[in-house]
Amino acid sequence: MSIAETAGVPAATTDGVTQDDLDLADTVVRELFMLIRQVKRSTERHRPEMIVDMAGYHVLAYLKVEGPQRAGEMATAFHADPSTISRQVSALVKSGLVERRADPGDGRASLLAATEEGVRVIETERRRRARVIASVLGSWSSTDRDALTGLLARFLDDYQAFENQGES
Secondary structure, three states, X not given: OOHHHHOOOOOEOOOOOEHHXXXXXXXXXXXXXXXXXXXXXXXXXXXXXXXXXXXXXXXXXXXXXXXXXXXXXXXXXXXXXXXXXXXXXXXXXXXXXXXXXXXXXXXXXXXXXXXXXXXXXXXXXXXXXXXXXHHHHHHOOHHHHHHHHHHHHXXXXXXXXXXXXXXX
């Protein structure tokens, strides 16, 4: 046992991370996984007529937000194999939620874009999810709501900044 540990101060590893830091991180990861699982369950429970699976939903939402994209760009953005994106896109095209458009910058390529029906599906789901979350947070004080959104935004920003350090 180190001097720091006997004094009640957790020993740090060579990167400055203590066991208490690791324990906290494990708790945060567990809570995030549980939250994601609950959101998925809620989606399935409140939307039994689900037109598109969750993977397809994420592709469709991405196209709605980012606008028309090449399949390769989407594969990169999703950190997915192009064949995986191709299968998801094919199902979305078949269901009329995504369309292929000629790429004005390269006539040999096509862009994927959400159709009007695809945008309607995404907006319906967004509103449904917002109603559920608003109901969950309904009894929270405005201070607690602000703290939650502020801390989530800060956590995401810091996480992205940390990840970007590794890329440079």
